[in-house]
Structure formats: C-alpha cells, structure tokens
Amino acid sequence: MTTSQPRDSDGVVIALARAPHGLGGYLGFRSTSFAKFDDLIEALTEYPAVIVVAAYPIVVRALAKTLTSKYDDPTVIAIDEGGSFVTVLAGAHHGGEQLAVRIANFLGATPILTTASRVSDRIALDQAPLIKLDRVKAELQARLNHGVGLTIVNPTMLALPQSVLALEHQGPDPVKLVISDRVCDQELGDARGVLPTLTVGVGCSSDASCDEVRELIATTLEETGLDPAAVDRVATIERRVHHRALSDLHQEIVGFTPEQLDTVPIPTPSEVVHHSVGTRSVAEAAALLASGDKAELVVAKVKSQKVTVAVARRNRLRGSLTVVGIGPGSLDLLTLRALGALRSAQYLVGFKRYLELLEPVIERGQVVKPYAIGQETERVLESISLASDGNRVALVTSGDPAVYAMAQLVIERLPTNLDVRIVPGVTAAYAASAATGAIVGHDHVMISLSDLLTPWSAIEARVEAAAQADFVIALYNPRSKQRTWQLEKALAIIGQYRRSTTPVLIASRVERPGASTSITTLEEFDIEVVDMETIVIVGASTTAFNQGYLYTPRGYQGAR
Structure with a gap:
C-alpha cells in the first residue's frame, strides 16, 4: 500500500518591530520582523493564520480594512510589543484559542480568551473534536452557553468515537446535532456535523487531468447528495498515487496493488480493466478497501471519458496512532513535527512523568492517559484500542520512539487498517x-x-x-x-x-x-x-x- 499526504496550510508571524525569537520556528510559520503596515494588510489577505506583534490600535486599523465574515476571516492573534498578552482577535472558533494558548505558553505571557463558550466553560459546536460544521447559528450556541442539553442524531448508524459521544449531555430543550455525510439529513436536527466517513475511489487513464478528476468527483457527490466535507481520502491503484491528476487534488491518497484490489468483492467487475491493469476494479475496490471492514459502497462506479469514480462509507472513523518522541525533556528540544502531532491528538497516552513534562503544551479538551513505569504493554494496547475506535492518539515516549522505547512494541501489536506514524525525537x-x-x-x-x-x-x-x-x-x-x-x-x-x-x-x-x-x-x-x-x-x-x-x-x- 502506498500513500501520499496533502500539503499543510501555513501561517505567518509578522512584527512591526522585532519578532519574538524562535516563535516562528516553534509554530512552523514564516516570521517577518520590522514589517510595514502594508505588509500586515497583505498577510491578513494571504495567510490562514496571522500572528501580529504590534500596538493593538495598529492591528485594529488593519483588521478594519480586511475582515469580511467570521466564517471566512483568518485566525488573527495579537501580541503586545512587551510580550505580556496574547489576544485572539479573529478566528477564535477556528483554532484561534488553542493557538493563543500555545503562544502564551511559549512566551510566558497571558492568553486573552473572550468567547462566550470559553467564559461559560461550554463546548463551542464549531470546535467539537473531529466534526466539521456548516455555519452554526448564533442562537444555538447561545442556548448551549446557557445550559440546554445536547443530543446526537446518527441516521447512518456510524460507530461514533467516544470524543463525539461525550458531547451529549442532559438539559432542557436539547439542541439536536445531526452527524451525517448526507446533505438532506440536516432537516433531522438543529445543526448538522460532518465526520470524515467517505472514501472516493478513482481510476483514470494516464492522460487524464486533475480538472477532469475533480469535476467528476464534485458532480458525483452533488448528484448523490453527499457532502464533500465528509471525504476522508482518495483511493486508487498504486501506480496512480503520484499521477498529477490525483496528486494535484491536495487530498491524502492511498494506493493498492492489483492483487490487493482483486480480493475485494465488487458489484461491477470489468475484464477490460483486468486486461489493462491486472485487476477487475479500481474505483470501487479501492474505495471499499480503504474504508475498512463493514464498509458500504454508497455510489457504484460513475464514468466519464477518462475517469471512473466510486464512493464508499466507513462503518467507523479511521483512527490514527502516532508514536511521538518528545526528546530528553526540555520543551525547546521538541521537534516541530512532534509538536504538531501532540497538538492534533485527542488522546495523549504515556508514562506519567513524560506527560507531566508536556503540561505546558497540553490543550483544553485533550484527554491524558497516564501510566506507571513498567506498564509499556498496557500503554500500547490502550493506544491501539483508542485509535481503532476512530480517535487520533499520540503515544508519548521520551527521547526517540525507536531507541529503547515504544515504536517496536506498537509495530509488533499493530492490527490491520490502522494508520501508525513514528515521529523521531532527540535521544538521550x-x-x-x-x-x-x-x-x-x-x-x-x-x-x-x-x-x-x-x-x-x-x-x-x-x-x-x-x-x-x-x-x-x-x-x-x-x-x-x-x-x-x-x-x-x-x-x-x-x-x-x-x-x-x-x-x-x-x-x-x-x-x-x-x-x-x-x-x-x-x-x-x-x-x-x-x-x-x-x-x-x-x-x-x-x-x-x-x-x-x-x-x-x-x-x-x-x-x-
């Protein structure tokens, strides 16, 4: 099996004086010192996340020229020139609050967080783990902030991960949150959330273009009422993983050998395809194979002149397990890759002392699972179990995961259909x-x-x-x-x-x-x-x- 990862989005630290030393590298952002006002305006229109170090009135004047809608604006965080306060000015519900806390931890500053959900200590719907939502009506969030309940409607019977089920709580006049990849299901509740349930299988000729692939995928999803936001990844035959027609989609792509694809029962096998590439199906078989056990083919293959598309729905979310080496203990020796893996995890599992070292970077909502020394096998088994249930899990080790640590044990116990990644660290x-x-x-x-x-x-x-x-x-x-x-x-x-x-x-x-x-x-x-x-x-x-x-x-x- 071959995979190709999409490109990451980026951000910028832009300072009208000197940028805080090391902040850009810590965040993985570009950093600019002694910028002009016009540079700030340009950054606010180009980057999804902008960290501004300047007097706040200057930042406010720049925002007045660029902000349009809370749903489209970048995340904007302002830091006073003294480095004492880190304030979220835009994009609080799009990662802004978490980013501000990380920056404050790095600088030893105070984060200024002012959203109503933060003040009332209620979950913001558009910050719920894993879930992508359309624009959440302000009155719905206001009801949650004032103590109403929340119930989940699950019409596709997806095996929901614990982090999503934990959103449900008792209360009067509950908000109904629908979890579904079908657009029409939004009528079943007050808001509809999307989880990454769909795999798009793609077969294409060698001369197919990305535009042709993108157009057929979009048309197929629209005509079948499936939400593009629910697409988890694209699956294909191994030889097409790095073809421009697919790589330019900027989606994660997984590829399978003809022998792997030919093991999957599919409704419309083709001897013509078998003669050409050695398997009787590419799009349907790849979509099902990438979706794991009990997957459902929700769209049988649809063809254009050069492209074939099929869509499968997962029975449960695709979890991930990342074994993260945090280095010898000092946070400034955390690699950017390790920091990113820790940020994105819903669960952090590890030896109690290692997790204590990470307290400054552990975020609100992350679940910490500490273990005693000697419980290496227990840590690995819990990590695999959580990831197999569709969660993003970081198994924390000191030093490097492969140097007298946990990577080997994870790989020994690894089940099929579970993504695992090893993030190296500085060893002792x-x-x-x-x-x-x-x-x-x-x-x-x-x-x-x-x-x-x-x-x-x-x-x-x-x-x-x-x-x-x-x-x-x-x-x-x-x-x-x-x-x-x-x-x-x-x-x-x-x-x-x-x-x-x-x-x-x-x-x-x-x-x-x-x-x-x-x-x-x-x-x-x-x-x-x-x-x-x-x-x-x-x-x-x-x-x-x-x-x-x-x-x-x-x-x-x-x-x-």
Missing part, C-alpha cells in the same frame, strides 16, 4: 553528548544494560564486540536498585580493550530539572553516582579534550 545519548561537546562525533553504538528483556550473555557479547571494534559506547539503563552489578561488569569488559585514562561521560536527567554532567575516566569511575536516569558514554581510543570540550575526531585534518 545525543543530548548528553551535546552538553559537553561531541563524544559521539564518530562511529558509536547504543547498548542497553537492562537484562529484563535481553539475556545478559547477549548483552555481554555486544559490549565486548563494540569495545574490541573501538566504538564510542553509549550505555542505556546502566543501573537500578535491583540491577547493581551489570554496569561494573560492562566497564570491566570495555577496560580490556581501552586504556585506563579513556574519557567517560556521565549524564543524569539530561535536559530536565536537576540535570548534571561529569567527565571521568575508566579507572576513576564511581558506580554509586549512576542510576536509571543516567546515561554513561565511554569514549573510543581517539576521544579527546579541546578547550574544555569532549569530542571524538573524524580525522578531517588529514582528509584530502
């Missing part, structure tokens, strides 16, 4: 090395001394091989209250192949409160200063000092 060995120079600057290995999951005989053999090969050796999980002898044994093995004065870096609680680093040698190493929050890095024969920094050279001086 590299953060520790950077704190004192570049001890891992040449070939190096990472070895865990924990024999809880790996036999000590295997660990011992790896340590000896690495020592004999003159690698820099980073020792993870070096010592605990129960495992007290393994580190001493490992250092003794290394000492058979290294001089006694070989530098050793001891780094504890790297990039966290109470962090400390010390440099010693093999002969002077003190086992008692090491615990489970420590990493030990033993230098190679070439590891040396310069100007107080520890490094392992690569020999550039003699390179030609």
Whole structure:
C-alpha cells in the first residue's frame, strides 16, 4: 500500500518591530520582523493564520480594512510589543484559542480568551473534536452557553468515537446535532456535523487531468447528495498515487496493488480493466478497501471519458496512532513535527512523568492517559484500542520512539487498517553528548544494560564486540536498585580493550530539572553516582579534550 499526504496550510508571524525569537520556528510559520503596515494588510489577505506583534490600535486599523465574515476571516492573534498578552482577535472558533494558548505558553505571557463558550466553560459546536460544521447559528450556541442539553442524531448508524459521544449531555430543550455525510439529513436536527466517513475511489487513464478528476468527483457527490466535507481520502491503484491528476487534488491518497484490489468483492467487475491493469476494479475496490471492514459502497462506479469514480462509507472513523518522541525533556528540544502531532491528538497516552513534562503544551479538551513505569504493554494496547475506535492518539515516549522505547512494541501489536506514524525525537545519548561537546562525533553504538528483556550473555557479547571494534559506547539503563552489578561488569569488559585514562561521560536527567554532567575516566569511575536516569558514554581510543570540550575526531585534518 502506498500513500501520499496533502500539503499543510501555513501561517505567518509578522512584527512591526522585532519578532519574538524562535516563535516562528516553534509554530512552523514564516516570521517577518520590522514589517510595514502594508505588509500586515497583505498577510491578513494571504495567510490562514496571522500572528501580529504590534500596538493593538495598529492591528485594529488593519483588521478594519480586511475582515469580511467570521466564517471566512483568518485566525488573527495579537501580541503586545512587551510580550505580556496574547489576544485572539479573529478566528477564535477556528483554532484561534488553542493557538493563543500555545503562544502564551511559549512566551510566558497571558492568553486573552473572550468567547462566550470559553467564559461559560461550554463546548463551542464549531470546535467539537473531529466534526466539521456548516455555519452554526448564533442562537444555538447561545442556548448551549446557557445550559440546554445536547443530543446526537446518527441516521447512518456510524460507530461514533467516544470524543463525539461525550458531547451529549442532559438539559432542557436539547439542541439536536445531526452527524451525517448526507446533505438532506440536516432537516433531522438543529445543526448538522460532518465526520470524515467517505472514501472516493478513482481510476483514470494516464492522460487524464486533475480538472477532469475533480469535476467528476464534485458532480458525483452533488448528484448523490453527499457532502464533500465528509471525504476522508482518495483511493486508487498504486501506480496512480503520484499521477498529477490525483496528486494535484491536495487530498491524502492511498494506493493498492492489483492483487490487493482483486480480493475485494465488487458489484461491477470489468475484464477490460483486468486486461489493462491486472485487476477487475479500481474505483470501487479501492474505495471499499480503504474504508475498512463493514464498509458500504454508497455510489457504484460513475464514468466519464477518462475517469471512473466510486464512493464508499466507513462503518467507523479511521483512527490514527502516532508514536511521538518528545526528546530528553526540555520543551525547546521538541521537534516541530512532534509538536504538531501532540497538538492534533485527542488522546495523549504515556508514562506519567513524560506527560507531566508536556503540561505546558497540553490543550483544553485533550484527554491524558497516564501510566506507571513498567506498564509499556498496557500503554500500547490502550493506544491501539483508542485509535481503532476512530480517535487520533499520540503515544508519548521520551527521547526517540525507536531507541529503547515504544515504536517496536506498537509495530509488533499493530492490527490491520490502522494508520501508525513514528515521529523521531532527540535521544538521550545525543543530548548528553551535546552538553559537553561531541563524544559521539564518530562511529558509536547504543547498548542497553537492562537484562529484563535481553539475556545478559547477549548483552555481554555486544559490549565486548563494540569495545574490541573501538566504538564510542553509549550505555542505556546502566543501573537500578535491583540491577547493581551489570554496569561494573560492562566497564570491566570495555577496560580490556581501552586504556585506563579513556574519557567517560556521565549524564543524569539530561535536559530536565536537576540535570548534571561529569567527565571521568575508566579507572576513576564511581558506580554509586549512576542510576536509571543516567546515561554513561565511554569514549573510543581517539576521544579527546579541546578547550574544555569532549569530542571524538573524524580525522578531517588529514582528509584530502
């Protein structure tokens, strides 16, 4: 199976003086300092999110020239030049409030949030998780703010995720929220919300254009009364995933091999298609296959001269599981990709201490699932269960997810039809090395001394091989209250192949409160200063000092 992701939207930080250092990078936005008033006007018409650093009257004058409708305006957030207050001026219900909180956390400022739903601590319908709504009537939101109930009408019998079901609450004269991808179902309630339930299957000839594909999709959805906002992704045969006719749709695209497509029962098989591409169906089979078990073909194939389209409806939402490496602990070492994954998750699952490190970036409405140390399997199983129910889940690990962490266990337990993504992070060995120079600057290995999951005989053999090969050796999980002898044994093995004065870096609680680093040698190493929050890095024969920094050279001086 091959996938292609759509492009992300972007934003801009525009300052009439100097932009706050690092803010643009933290948000993943373009950043401009010493802008002019006309630059601000242009930004407000071009970007979906605009962060303005200026005196508020200047921002108000710019908004007066550009704002048109709350449904079409960009998200606009103003920061005073002193960096004390972060105020949402437009787009509060389109991510503005959450964005303002993130910015305030980054700057150490106060977020100014003034919507009625925020003040009354009620959910804003147009901020409900996963749900896309048309324009919500002001009187409906006002009723919710004043304490009426909310009930969900589900005419297509979709298996709704818990985050949507949780919107229902008791109260007088309840607002009826219809969840349906059919336009006509809006008559069943007070407002209609759309979830990503539809997969559009597409087959096309090699000379088809994007305009032809887009036109047939739009016509098909309109004629069958299906809401384009409910389209989750496009599915096709693998060879067409990167064809311009589909990639220019700016939708996520998933492609299947002819063998995969031919396993799907479909109503209108074609021997002509089979002779051409090796499968009896592309559009119908791809739509059903991408929609998972119990999917329903709601539109059989519709053809134009060069394009074929079919539409399938999912039985439950397509969840996602992202395993996020948050680095060693300092929030400024979170990658932008990791931050984006955390922002978009409905559920955050992880070891309690790791989640505590993330408190400044956890947003209102996100559900946190903390676990005790040692409950790795339980964390993975809960994450998979939540994602399989149609939720967006972030499983949080420290460092990098694949370095003595959770990525391997997730992949071992991964069921079919569940999207998983691994977001790398800065692992402890590299953060520790950077704190004192570049001890891992040449070939190096990472070895865990924990024999809880790996036999000590295997660990011992790896340590000896690495020592004999003159690698820099980073020792993870070096010592605990129960495992007290393994580190001493490992250092003794290394000492058979290294001089006694070989530098050793001891780094504890790297990039966290109470962090400390010390440099010693093999002969002077003190086992008692090491615990489970420590990493030990033993230098190679070439590891040396310069100007107080520890490094392992690569020999550039003699390179030609």
